[in-house]
Amino acid sequence: MFPRELEARKEIVYFSHKVHAAGLVCATDGNLSIRLDQNHVLITPSSIRKEDMYVEAPIVINMNGEPVNDDRRPSTEHKVHLEAYQQRPDVMAVIHAHPPKAIAFTIAEAELDTCVLPEVVVTLGSVPVAPYAAPSTDELPASMRELIRHSDALMLARHGSVTVGPTLSDAFKKLEKLEHNAEILIYARILGGARGFTHDQLEELQALRDFYGIKTHSVACSTRRTQSPASSAATAGAGIGGIGGFVPARDDAACACAQPVGADRVTASPELQALVSEITTRVRSR
Ligand SMILES: [Zn+2]
Known part of the structure; x- marks a missing residue:
């Protein structure tokens, strides 16, 4: 054995x-x-x-x-x-x-x-x-x-x-x-479409990964995604299978045309939301 x-x-x-x-x-x-x-x-x-x-x-x-x-x-x-x-x-x-x-x-x-x-x-x-x-x-x-x-x-x-x-x-x-x-x-x-994070929201989450030293091989959101108004409208009635909808938002210009969803709507856990705020503040102050 x-x-x-x-x-x-x-x-x-x-x-x-x-x-x-x-x-x-x-x-x-x-x-x-x-x-x-x-x-x-x-x-x-x-x-x-x-x-x-x-x-x-x-x-x-x-x-x-x-x-x-x-x-x-x-x-x-x-x-x-x-x-x-x-x-x-x-x-x-x-x-x-x-x-x-x-x-x-x-x-x-x-x-x-x-x-x-x-x-x-x-x-x-x-x-x-x-x-x-x-x-x-x-x-x-x-x-x-x-x-x-x-x-x-x-x-x-x-x-x-x-x-x-x-x-x-x-x-x-x-x-x-x-x-x-x-x-x-x-x-x-x-309910009408899955909206992506804003650029700043993603930066916060990337900082969290770094802070905790998370070692997954996966790169979180390797193509940063937000959803454009046009794609949202186009996919709202398309059914699950018809939804592509996400567009890459690697730069600020792309992010500016997104329709971000507030962190309070996408954060499933209040505890994690509090943690995100706390850790982000600490990371930014280093
Ligand atoms: Zn199998």
Whole structure:
């Protein structure tokens, strides 16, 4: 047994149950894994519902996907996990899930904008979408190869999500944020459109990331986005799938034509809003 294996098995069971309870997988979908050492990964097996996961169930595989001292076979989606570990030496845990609302964005080809909620900008960053590839094929890990190098969370088109981190808890938190962001975006677009931050609001959030030393590989709002009046009007009645609507606002001129939404309307948590004000003041005074 590997040094951390028992602890890793318990963590996988715990978070398997949480992923199922949160509605982020269906039936036997999805997989969770933890890196045991440089050459071995502990991963959930195929054909077991995540709500039924138990400590003995996860399988140790090597970096070729071969089971170690085990006759059972891992899920064919182990390739997605191994791709993440191979591309990112810093990653110690991976969750592949099927979050329904975030997947719906990839099916509708609607932009899954992660630049509208302060918590998401600070803690998650951008979420790219890998082009469609059939499950279980070698094309699937290849589709995310470049993206995972720069993002801690990504979507596989028409399929699911991949979130990574130093722990399973961290990967699960990013998965929750990803799906919650998708749900709020759907509501906002039903109500007429998701408006972006102003340039100054984004600067505040970027400062927060810097202040806390947040190490996600994702660049928060790499293309700063605000929504122009024209695009807002054009998309107001277009339905969720028809909404593109966001225009980049990299300079002040672009920001000036935006219709910003006040921080009091987009900040989900009063505590975070107070924190943003406090930290921004401290950062600016340094
Ligand atoms: Zn899957």
